[in-house]
Amino acid sequence: MKPTLVLVGRPNVGKSTLFNRLTKTRDAIVADIPGLTRDRHYGHGKVGDKPYLVVDTGGFEPVVKEGIMHEMARQTLQAVDEADVILFMVDVRTGCTAQDKIIADRLRQSGRPVFLVVNKAEGMRREVVTAEFHELALGDPLAISASHGEGVHELVELALESFPDATEDESDKHPKIAIVGRPNVGKSTLVNTLLGEERVIAFDQPGTTRDSIYIDFERAGKKYTLIDTAGVRRRGKIFEAIEKFSVVKTLQAIEDANVVVLVLDAQTDISEQDAHMAGFILETGRALVVAVNKWDDLDDYKRDTVKREISRKLQFLEFAKFHYISALKGNGVGGLIGSVDVAYAAAMAKLPTPQLTRILMDAVTAHQPPKSGPFRPKPRYAHQGGMNPPLIVVHGSALDKISASYKRYLEKTFRQAFKLEGTPLRVQFNVGANPFAGRKPAPLTENEERQAHRKRMVGRKLYGKQRKKD
Numbered sequence: 001m002k003p004t005l006v007l008v009g010r011p012n013v014g015k016s017t018l019f020n021r022l023t024k025t026r027d028a029i030v031a032d033i034p035g036l037t038r039d040r041h042y043g044h045g046k047v048g049d050k051p052y053l054v055v056d057t058g059g060f061e062p063v064v065k066e067g068i069m070h071e072m073a074r075q076t077l078q079a080v081d082e083a084d085v086i087l088f089m090v091d092v093r094t095g096c097t098a099q100d101k102i103i104a105d106r107l108r109q110s111g112r113p114v115f116l117v118v119n120k121a122e123g124m125r126r127e128v129v130t131a132e133f134h135e136l137a138l139g140d141p142l143a144i145s146a147s148h149g150e151g152v153h154e155l156v157e158l159a160l161e162s163f164p165d166a167t168e169d170e171s172d173k174h175p176k177i178a179i180v181g182r183p184n185v186g187k188s189t190l191v192n193t194l195l196g197e198e199r200v201i202a203f204d205q206p207g208t209t210r211d212s213i214y215i216d217f218e219r220a221g222k223k224y225t226l227i228d229t230a231g232v233r234r235r236g237k238i239f240e241a242i243e244k245f246s247v248v249k250t251l252q253a254i255e256d257a258n259v260v261v262l263v264l265d266a267q268t269d270i271s272e273q274d275a276h277m278a279g280f281i282l283e284t285g286r287a288l289v290v291a292v293n294k295w296d297d298l299d300d301y302k303r304d305t306v307k308r309e310i311s312r313k314l315q316f317l318e319f320a321k322f323h324y325i326s327a328l329k330g331n332g333v334g335g336l337i338g339s340v341d342v343a344y345a346a347a348m349a350k351l352p353t354p355q356l357t358r359i360l361m362d363a364v365t366a367h368q369p370p371k372s373g374p375f376r377p378k379p380r381y382a383h384q385g386g387m388n389p390p391l392i393v394v395h396g397s398a399l400d401k402i403s404a405s406y407k408r409y410l411e412k413t414f415r416q417a418f419k420l421e422g423t424p425l426r427v428q429f430n431v432g433a434n435p436f437a438g439r440k441p442a443p444l445t446e447n448e449e450r451q452a453h454r455k456r457m458v459g460r461k462l463y464g465k466q467r468k469k470d
């Protein structure tokens with residue numbers, strides 16, 4: 001198990017900035033707006049040979065009794081309880097505040113190891129920076145600058161001193177799932193239901209989930225990593241910067257995932273935004289499972305209407321499996337994960353060249369590519385060019401003359417033959433010079449040999465008949 005560092009502190013002390021530096025990602029939204037980091041935020045990092053996990057918590061306002069701030073405080077406390085090391089951040093520019101003292105008390109009670117981190121101390125003398133924070137009684141304050149990177153490496157080394165070096169064992173061969181969708185469709189509820197605990201704040205207010213978070217979990221003995229994302233929202237005046245960021249983050253999460261779960265809301269119309277997001281998923285080539293959520297509360301008539309609307313507007317997602325679920329009640333969630341497994345397996349499938357070539361040749365025998373002018377395209381063999389999405393590269397001559405419909409025919413044939421469900425599939429034609437020119441052709445399989453022989457015999461007979469006639 002990797003040690004977990006948890007970043008705690010008032011809003012705006014620089015937790016997201018430090019988080020980014022520790023994980024070397026742009027995962028957290030950094031902006032000068034208090035309370036922006038609204039969710040727990042998980043990342044991986046490494047110092048020397050020691051890997052660690054980092055958790056960024058929302059701004060800790062322990063005195064708030066209700067509403068989202070209260071909810072965040074609850075989440076923070078949960079993270080604190082799970083921490084191996086707590087990095088308690090304070091801000092030298094605001095000095096030691098009453099709130100810092102309340103948090104310090106709470107952290108002392110937790111009994112976890114706490115390092116007191118004084119941030120925004122770039123270019124300042126250490127003694128000056130740390131003096132006033134001794135009163136928090138959490139040991140020697142450590143001065144850093146998260147944004148300039150000063151003192152950060154030393155801080156992490158110190159924090160991880162008592163943890164052993166890594167023995168590289170964790171294999172990453174499990175699905176990374178991004179849960180995406182418009183605000184309020186029920187992403188957080190779905191994540192909660194999947195995890196069986198209230199790890200992500202679910203709130204009835206658009207834009208509750210502002211940052212993406214990465215969560216490892218196990219279900220039925222299988223490992224998964226879940227990426228929960230901020231919803232894509234319409235432009236508003238005040239939060240425009242944040243919204244833009246959220247869109248980017250959704251897109252990044254899709255890129256980062258193997259399998260995307262697109263959540264739709266059955267109780268509102270399929271919007272352009274839904275379709276745009278679906279289009280983007282398709283473009284990235286990620287495997288996809290669609291969750292039509294809030295299926296409870298709908299009568300049969302409405303269900304019919306929704307299904308019809310979906311098949312009309314999202315026709316281009318026909319490769320994906322659709323699940324009609326209630327994240328709130330937990331209905332259909334098991335089946336959804338089943339489809340994630342299937343889609344992941346398809347996205348990562350290994351397609352051996354001999355098998356691909358055989359399927360290709362059978363397809364060509366059954367139905368030849370139509371002539372284009374004087375040319376008849378002649379596919380000869382195929383190999384796999386990539387995964388997630390599976391890419392099949394077809395070689396042969398005059399392949400640039402292959403029609404779109406013939407391409408679709410080949411796609412369909414490969415998809416069926418390898419049972420590739422839930423993932424886009426790309427077929428590409430190599431129209432460049434034939435790398436096998438001048439070489440011996442690939443050896444035929446036994447079956448192909450037999451078929452070729454039969455064809456030759458038939459040809460000879462026909463030719464014989466023709467000659468007799470002549």
Ligand SMILES: Nc1nc2c(ncn2[C@@H]2O[C@H](COP(=O)(O)OP(=O)(O)OP(=O)(O)O)[C@@H](O)[C@H]2O)c(=O)[nH]1
Nearest residue numbers: 011012013014015016017035036037120145146147
């Ligand atoms: N001068 C200086 N500014 C910093 C430093 N670290 C962070 N900041 C700035 O402080 C502001 C808040 O930083 P964030 O990382 O968003 O703070 P946070 O604690 O995650 O805030 P919440 O998301 O509100 O909880 C941003 O404007 C940062 O650029 C630093 O080391 N020096």
Ligand SMILES: Nc1nc2c(ncn2[C@@H]2O[C@H](COP(=O)(O)OP(=O)(O)OP(=O)(O)O)[C@@H](O)[C@H]2O)c(=O)[nH]1
Nearest residue numbers: 184185186187188189203207208209231326327328
């Ligand atoms: N009836 C019904 N309501 C649901 C279901 N799933 C979620 N909701 C409700 O929909 C609202 C929004 O749910 P969230 O999980 O916060 O939605 P989200 O997509 O994470 O929203 P953002 O954080 O804004 O992006 C909440 O009031 C949920 O209780 C469901 O299956 N059925």
